[in-house]
Amino acid sequence: MAIERGNAGLKGPRHTTIRTERLLLRKPRPDDAESIFERYASDPDVTKYVGWPRHTSIEQTRSFLAFSESQWAEWRAGPYLIVSPSTGSLLGSTGLEFETTTRAQTGYVLATDAWGRGYATEALIAMRDLAQTLGVHRLYALCHADHRPSARVLEKGGMTFEGRLRRYAEFPNLGQGQPQDVLCYAAILDFPSGTPEGNTP
Ligand SMILES: CC(C)(COP(=O)(O)OP(=O)(O)OC[C@H]1O[C@@H](n2cnc3c(N)ncnc32)[C@H](O)[C@@H]1OP(=O)(O)O)[C@@H](O)C(=O)NCCC(=O)NCCS
Numbered sequence: 001m002a003i004e005r006g007n008a009g010l011k012g013p014r015h016t017t018i019r020t021e022r023l024l025l026r027k028p029r030p031d032d033a034e035s036i037f038e039r040y041a042s043d044p045d046v047t048k049y050v051g052w053p054r055h056t057s058i059e060q061t062r063s064f065l066a067f068s069e070s071q072w073a074e075w076r077a078g079p080y081l082i083v084s085p086s087t088g089s090l091l092g093s094t095g096l097e098f099e100t101t102t103r104a105q106t107g108y109v110l111a112t113d114a115w116g117r118g119y120a121t122e123a124l125i126a127m128r129d130l131a132q133t134l135g136v137h138r139l140y141a142l143c144h145a146d147h148r149p150s151a152r153v154l155e156k157g158g159m160t161f162e163g164r165l166r167r168y169a170e171f172p173n174l175g176q177g178q179p180q181d182v183l184c185y186a187a188i189l190d191f192p193s194g195t196p197e198g199n200t201p
Contacts, residue, residue, distance in 0.1 A: 014076050020126050025080040028068045035090045037061040039111040049147045053172040094123040102137040124157035132189040140186035159185035
């Protein structure tokens, strides 16, 4: 993909669908609410370590979809659903959340039956490539300090460990009631991916 610098996430065509080797990533639609709710957003196992409260009503899922629309209205990318290209069934979600025109955060959530196949890593690499295409200089992700599978995904996806942020964030579904330590991983995308200059801590 051609890399445009300067326009960052604001100008130019929106990337509403992305195809990877085994996955289709697409912009969420209003009629996705039920499947998002049922497949992962209401599942206690999936939501244990996420930063948002587990959905207990479909209205919370609709609020997420409204947030997604607002992100897509402002930027050239936003939340994506991860679906099976052959069946169209929902596997999970990922996305880019822009904080400035050159800095974005990413993350990933999969339904339990999609765990352990490398899908999160594949989705992360797609988000990293997209971020670079959109002129993002710093792509980062945070995960709970005890969440080894997520940290492993970030390592496999070429993100560099930057440090442990102590007592940084509350995790609403853990019920601990106080901020927890998180691990911060980032990719610096100023250089073509794969060059060492681009990812030195
Ligand atoms: C975390 C999550 C995204 C991982 O997705 P996935 O597609 O199963 O991840 P991958 O298959 O790409 O890789 C997982 C890696 O973690 C490793 N892993 C799994 N459990 C582990 C453990 N307890 N300790 C260390 N590594 C572990 C796997 O072995 C694999 O690494 P490997 O390929 O070197 O063997 C998925 O479990 C999920 O959606 N969980 C719920 C939502 C969530 O927590 N999202 C992240 C919020 S920060």
